[in-house]
Amino acid sequence: MKNKIFIIMIAIFFINNIKVNxxxxxxxxxxxxxxxxxxxxxxxxLPYSYNSLEKYIDKETVMIHYDRxxxxxxxxxxxxxxxxxxxxxxxxxxxxxxxxxSEGIRNNLGGYYNHIMYWNIMLxxxxxxxxDKLAKAIEKKFGTLENMKKQLSDAALSRFGSGWAxxxxxxxxxxxxxxxxxxxxxxxxVVKERGVPILALDVWEHAxxxxxxxxxxxxxxxxxxxxxxxxxxKLYEIALKNIKQN
Ligand code: MN3
Numbered sequence: 001m002k003n004k005i006f007i008i009m010i011a012i013f014f015i016n017n018i019k020v021n022x023x024x025x026x027x028x029x030x031x032x033x034x035x036x037x038x039x040x041x042x043x044x045x046l047p048y049s050y051n052s053l054e055k056y057i058d059k060e061t062v063m064i065h066y067d068r069x070x071x072x073x074x075x076x077x078x079x080x081x082x083x084x085x086x087x088x089x090x091x092x093x094x095x096x097x098x099x100x101x102s103e104g105i106r107n108n109l110g111g112y113y114n115h116i117m118y119w120n121i122m123l124x125x126x127x128x129x130x131x132d133k134l135a136k137a138i139e140k141k142f143g144t145l146e147n148m149k150k151q152l153s154d155a156a157l158s159r160f161g162s163g164w165a166x167x168x169x170x171x172x173x174x175x176x177x178x179x180x181x182x183x184x185x186x187x188x189x190v191v192k193e194r195g196v197p198i199l200a201l202d203v204w205e206h207a208x209x210x211x212x213x214x215x216x217x218x219x220x221x222x223x224x225x226x227x228x229x230x231x232x233x234k235l236y237e238i239a240l241k242n243i244k245q246n
Contacts, residue, residue, distance in 0.1 A: 073111030
């Protein structure tokens, strides 16, 4: 009798263990990712759960994109910063003189910075248009919001290989659309069209391939439905202030 109870207890212990193990191996897509700290520095936290963009960007894509790609840029940049105090200031300041640094720093800091903007400006919600000041600036430059979207989509679709499409503000406070290769961005002193980016669209295949395969156009069309104009408005205000100060 005692032996039987002992065997049953062992069996229950193993069954529970299997349960616990299988749970820890499964991503809970309905939760925000846990905070991740590397060498004492906290990784950017996704402001929503993995499945929040599900209607247009599936949860697996968000998880792999954030948890693996974005995080890898972050850890590699932190590694590269070691022993280089000049890199430890504001990311924007380093990006503006990126030509002074290695290819690794350019790619990994670029990758870390660009993805923060990309995640921040998306949200499932009802933010269908920009507000007064930005709306007026878009009209002035592009005629209509639709025209701006079309031009930015075209920039995204004509980017050969991996890269980004941007809406930015130049030194005169005017909006412009551009596209950059790899993890470059308009802040960098190595790109043709320089300015302060306020809208970032990732067109690397890892951003859409699981759901859209080769249909980059469908992904780009749907990106506009996820765009949180409140955040773009905020970035526009900050960009204008920074330009005035310089
Ligand atoms: Mn990406």
